[in-house]
Amino acid sequence: VPKGVVGVVSPWNYPLYLGVGDVLPALLAGNGVVSKADPQTALTLLWTRSLLHEAGLPDELWRVVAGDPVEVGTALVDTVDFVCFTGSTATGRTVAERAARRLTGASLELGGKNPLIVRADADVAAAATGTAVAAFA
Structure with a gap:
């Protein structure tokens, strides 16, 4: 079900995957x-937007804004119909509070919430290597 205008706030790491990962489903909906x-x-986002425009996406369906994170991010959260945020837990709390004031839905992917279980029968060296690689892959 379309929400209207979805605001997507993405972090610096994995700019293509995290920057576009919420955009495509929002557009498809x-x-x-x-x-x-x-x-x-x-x-990265401007390049991806340009590619989608070349593929036929109407220009007005996806806009990219940049600037001061607090100023631009706050304005975005305060005006859209749904918010997708990926970033720190501290900023995520602020985003959630601002969205809640307007009863706006929000999807938050916050740092520090990725648990890891290494079972007793695991190869500990392989688990340690896999964990380090996965943290930055």
Whole structure:
């Protein structure tokens, strides 16, 4: 069910995957999207948007904004119909509070919430290597 305009706030790490990972489903569901790019990785979103435009996506369906994270991010959260945020737990709390004031739905992927279980019968060296690789893959 379309929500209207979905605001997507993405972090600097994995700018293509995390920056576009919420955009595509939002568009496919019939929403317009405004992405707030991290200032360090805005070109990745602009490049991807350009490719989708070449593929036929109407220009007005996906906009990319960049700038001061607090100023631009706050304006985005305060005006969209649904918020997708990936980032720190501290900022996620602020996003959730602002969205809740307007009774706006939000999807939050916050740092520090990825548990890991290494069973007693596991190869501990392989688990340690896999964990380190997965943290940055």
